[in-house]
Amino acid sequence: MTQTSASNPLQNSRIKIDSIDKKLIALLGERERVVKEIGIYKAKNNIPALQADRFKQVLEKTIEAGKQEGLSATFITELMNAIHKESLRIEEEIKAQKQ
Ligand SMILES: C=C(O[C@@H]1C=C(C(=O)O)C=C[C@H]1O)C(=O)O
Numbered sequence: 001m002t003q004t005s006a007s008n009p010l011q012n013s014r015i016k017i018d019s020i021d022k023k024l025i026a027l028l029g030e031r032e033r034v035v036k037e038i039g040i041y042k043a044k045n046n047i048p049a050l051q052a053d054r055f056k057q058v059l060e061k062t063i064e065a066g067k068q069e070g071l072s073a074t075f076i077t078e079l080m081n082a083i084h085k086e087s088l089r090i091e092e093e094i095k096a097q098k099q
Contacts, residue, residue, distance in 0.1 A: 028083065031083070032086060032087065032090055035087040035090055035091065036090055036091075036094065038091070039090060039091035039093075039094040039095070040094055042091060042094075042095075043091075043094050043095045043098045044098075049087075049088050049091035049092055049095065050088060055084055058080060058084075059076075059077065059080055062076050062079075062080050063076045063077065
């Protein structure tokens with residue numbers, strides 16, 4: 001039987017998590033739309049998608065920001081590597097469309 005929020009103490013927190021997850025995904029969509037703009041510029045100007053120095057900076061900044069939120073460097077590294085992988089996929093897709 002489905003529990004009501006009064007009978008399930010986790011319900012309110014889970015509603016909050018669902019709402020936060022929705023915002024996280026919307027923010028990731030916004031980030032990747034900016035990556036798309038960069039990808040279009042790079043494709044036009046023959047610039048490689050992968051910019052290791054820039055990603056190193058991104059990683060350093062996000063690890064520091066994560067530290068302020070009590071998040072481990074390992075978690076932030078895994079998260080940002082996953083985001084970066086998606087950025088490169090999107091940029092390579094743009095490049096392939098331009099051929
Ligand atoms: C968005 C860029 O392209 C790639 C993606 C990055 C990212 O998602 O943060 C960073 C560096 C690049 O490897 C960029 O060059 O700035």
